[in-house]
Amino acid sequence: MADKPITAVIIDDHAVVTAGVRYWCATAEPPIELVDAGARLANVWTGPGGDADVVIFDLQLNGEQQEFRELRRLVDSGRRIVVYTQDAHNATAVRCVELGALAYVTKREGPEHLVAAVRAAAKGFAYTPPSLSGALVADEDPNRPRLAPQEIAALRAWFASSSKRLAAEMLGISVKTVDTYIERVRIRYASVGRPAPTKSDLVARALEDKLITLSELNNTT
Amino acid sequence: MPDTSGSQTAQRFLLGLRLAALLITVVILLSLSLPNLIRSLPHYRPAWVQVTAFFVVSMVCVVEGVLALRRRGWGPLRWVALAATIAAYAACYTSLPEHGAITLADWAFGNIGWVGVILLVDRRLWELIAFLALNETITVTALVLSGGTDRTTLLSAAALSINTIGFPLAGAVAATALRSIARAAEDAAHQAEQVRLAEAIAEGLHERRRQRFANIYNTTIPLLHGLASRSLDPHDDSVQRRCAIEAARMRRLFAEIDVVPNPLVHELRHCADVADRKGILVELDSRGHWPDPPLEIRRALTEAPLAALATARSWARVTVVGTDELLSVSVIADCGQIELPTIAADGAQIKTIIDHDILWVETQWPTNRSQQSSSTTTL
Numbered sequence: 037m038a039d040k041p042i043t044a045v046i047i048d049d050h051a052v053v054t055a056g057v058r059y060w061c062a063t064a065e066p067p068i069e070l071v072d073a074g075a076r077l078a079n080v081w082t083g084p085g086g087d088a089d090v091v092i093f094d095l096q097l098n099g100e101q102q103e104f105r106e107l108r109r110l111v112d113s114g115r116r117i118v119v120y121t122q123d124a125h126n127a128t129a130v131r132c133v134e135l136g137a138l139a140y141v142t143k144r145e146g147p148e149h150l151v152a153a154v155r156a157a158a159k160g161f162a163y164t165p166p167s168l169s170g171a172l173v174a175d176e177d178p179n180r181p182r183l184a185p186q187e188i189a190a191l192r193a194w195f196a197s198s199s200k201r202l203a204a205e206m207l208g209i210s211v212k213t214v215d216t217y218i219e220r221v222r223i224r225y226a227s228v229g230r231p232a233p234t235k236s237d238l239v240a241r242a243l244e245d246k247l248i249t250l251s252e253l254n255n256t257t
Numbered sequence: 258m259p260d261t262s263g264s265q266t267a268q269r270f271l272l273g274l275r276l277a278a279l280l281i282t283v284v285i286l287l288s289l290s291l292p293n294l295i296r297s298l299p300h301y302r303p304a305w306v307q308v309t310a311f312f313v314v315s316m317v318c319v320v321e322g323v324l325a326l327r328r329r330g331w332g333p334l335r336w337v338a339l340a341a342t343i344a345a346y347a348a349c350y351t352s353l354p355e356h357g358a359i360t361l362a363d364w365a366f367g368n369i370g371w372v373g374v375i376l377l378v379d380r381r382l383w384e385l386i387a388f389l390a391l392n393e394t395i396t397v398t399a400l401v402l403s404g405g406t407d408r409t410t411l412l413s414a415a416a417l418s419i420n421t422i423g424f425p426l427a428g429a430v431a432a433t434a435l436r437s438i439a440r441a442a443e444d445a446a447h448q449a450e451q452v453r454l455a456e457a458i459a460e461g462l463h464e465r466r467r468q469r470f471a472n473i474y475n476t477t478i479p480l481l482h483g484l485a486s487r488s489l490d491p492h493d494d495s496v497q498r499r500c501a502i503e504a505a506r507m508r509r510l511f512a513e514i515d516v517v518p519n520p521l522v523h524e525l526r527h528c529a530d531v532a533d534r535k536g537i538l539v540e541l542d543s544r545g546h547w548p549d550p551p552l553e554i555r556r557a558l559t560e561a562p563l564a565a566l567a568t569a570r571s572w573a574r575v576t577v578v579g580t581d582e583l584l585s586v587s588v589i590a591d592c593g594q595i596e597l598p599t600i601a602a603d604g605a606q607i608k609t610i611i612d613h614d615i616l617w618v619e620t621q622w623p624t625n626r627s628q629q630s631s632s633t634t635t636l
Contacts, residue, residue: 124542126544126545144540167542170542170576173545174544174578192578192585192587195544195576195578196576196585196617196619199589201612202589202615202617205612206608
C-alpha cells in the first residue's frame with residue numbers, strides 16, 4: 037500500500053494552472069499522479085478521475101460563480117477535496133472548510149502547500165496552509181467553534197510566518213505542538229455545522245488518537 | 258413660514274419688532290379705544306357689534322402675544338385673523354351712530370393699522386400697504402355713504418389718516434429695513450466665521466507640519482548632515498540602511514495625513530511600497546477587523562515593519578490580524594539583525610526572533626473594548 041502512488045484529479049478551467057500543478061506533482065518526492073479533468077465536472081465523477089484519491093478543485097470554475105453546490109456533492113459522496121482558488125476571502129475559505137473540504141489553498145501559495153495538502157488529503161487528514169490559518173483566526177461567524185488561546189496563537193503565528201519552525205520558536209513550543217494545535221482547530225471546525233463524511237472521519241480519528249477529548253469537543257460551541 | 262430668514266439674528270430682530278408692534282397696539286387699545294368704546298356704548302345701533310369687533314381685535318393681540326413668546330408664526334391662521342379683523346372693522350361702520358365715522362365713537366379707526374402690522378410684520382411690505390388701503394377704502398366709503406362729503410369732513414379724514422396709515426406704515430418700513438440689515442449682519446458674521454475657520458485650519462496645519470518636522474528632526478536631519486559633511490559614507494551598508502529607513506519613515510508620514518478607511522493597512526502599504534520599488538518580493542495580507550488605532554499606536558505598530566521592509570534583501574511578509582482581543586502586526590523578512598527602533602506605546606508589546614538572516618517582529622496591541630474603556634475611565 038505504501039508503494040501505491042497517490043493519485044489526484046484536477047479540475048480547473050485554466051490550462052496553465054493544470055500544467056503548473058502537473059509539474060509540481062511530477063517533481064514531488066514521491067511523485068503524485070495527476071489526472072486532468074479539464075474544465076468538465078463529469079471527468080471527476082467517472083473514468084480515471086473518478087478513482088483518484090484526491091480532487092484538486094477550482095472553486096471558480098467557469099467564471100465568477102463559486103461552485104459550492106458541486107463541492108458539497110463531491111464531499112457528500114466521500115471524495116477528499118483540496119480547494120485550490122484565487123479567492124482569498126475569509127468567508128469563502130471558512131465556508132469550504134465548513135462544507136467538508138480537507139484543505140483550502142490559495143493560488144498565491146506555492147507548491148509546498150499544495151503538495152502537502154494533497155498528501156494530507158489522500159490520507160483523509162486536513163491541511164491548513166497559512167492563508168486558511170489567517171481566515172480561521174479572523175473568522176467572525178457567531179457560530180464558529182470556540183478556540184483555546186494557544187490554538188489562536190498557533191494559527192496566528194503560522195499565518196504570519198509561513199514557517200512551522202519559526203512559529204514554534206516564536207511561541208516557545210515544539211513544531212509538533214504547533215501542528216497539534218492547528219489540527220485541533222480543524223477538528224473543532226469539523227465537529228460543528230453540517231455533517232460530512234470527511235469531517236466525521238477527522239473527528240472520529242482525533243478521538244481515537246486522543247488528539248482531543250470528547251469533553252473538549254463539547255466545549256467547542 | 259414664508260419670508261422668514263432662517264438666520265438667528267433676523268429671528269431675534271423679528272421677535273423684537275413683533276413685541277413692539279403688539280405693545281403699541283395694546284396701549285392704543287386700552288388707553289384710547291376702550292374708553293371711547295365704553296363712552297359711546299349707549300349710542301351704537303346695536304352695541305353688541307362694536308363689542309364683538311373689540312373682542313376680535315383683542316383676541317388677535319392675545320394670540321399674537323402667545324405666538325411671539327413661543328417664537329412661532331401665524332401660519333395659515335394669519336389669513337383667518339386678517340379676514341376676521343377686516344370683517345369686524347367693516348361691521349363697526351354699520352353700527353356707528355349717525356355721522357359717527359372718524360369721531361371718537363369710531364374707536365377702530367385709530368388702531369386697525371397696528372393690528373395689520375401685528376399680522377403682517379414678517380410678510381412683504383406691499384401686503385400691509387394693501388391691508389391699509391382696503392381699510393381706508395372702507396372708512397371713506399362709510400363716510401361718503403353717511404353723507405359726510407363736505408370739505409371739512411374729508412379734510413379731517415385725510416389728516417387723521419396720516420396717523421392711522423402713516424405710523425403703522427413707517428413701523429413696517431423700519432421692520433423691512435431692519436430685516437435686510439439683519440440678513441446682511443448674518444452674512445457678515447458668516448463670512449467672519451469662515452475666515453476664523455480658515456485661520457484655525459491653517460494654524461492646525463502649521464502645527465501638524467511642525468510636528469512632522471519634529472518627528473524626522475532627530476533621525477533624518479543628522480543623517481543628512483552626516484552625508485553633507487561626508488562624515489557618513491554613502492557606500493557604507495549601515496548608512497544605506499539608515500537612508501532606506503528614513504525614506505520609509507517619510508513615506509509613512511505622508512501616508513498618515515491621508516483620509517482612508519483603514520489607515521493602518523494604508524500606512525503599511527506605503528512602507529511595503531518602499532521595499533517593492535527595490536525589487537523585494539513583498540506579501541501583505543490582512544485578516545479580520547479592528548478599531549482604528551490612534552496615530553501613536555499606529556506608529557508603534559508600523560515602526561518594526563518599516564525598518565524590516567526598508568532593509569529586506571529579497572523578500573518580506575507583512576501580516577495584520579485583528580481579533581476581538583488583539584491587533585497583531587507582524588513582519589518577517591530577510592533583513593538580518595537590525596537595530597529596531599522602539600517607540601513606547603501604551604499597551605503595545607513587541608516580540609522578536611532572529612533565525613540566521615531572517616528577522617520576525619510581531620507587535621501586538623490589545624483591542625479588547627472592555628479593557629480599553631476601563632483604562633480610560635481610570636485616567
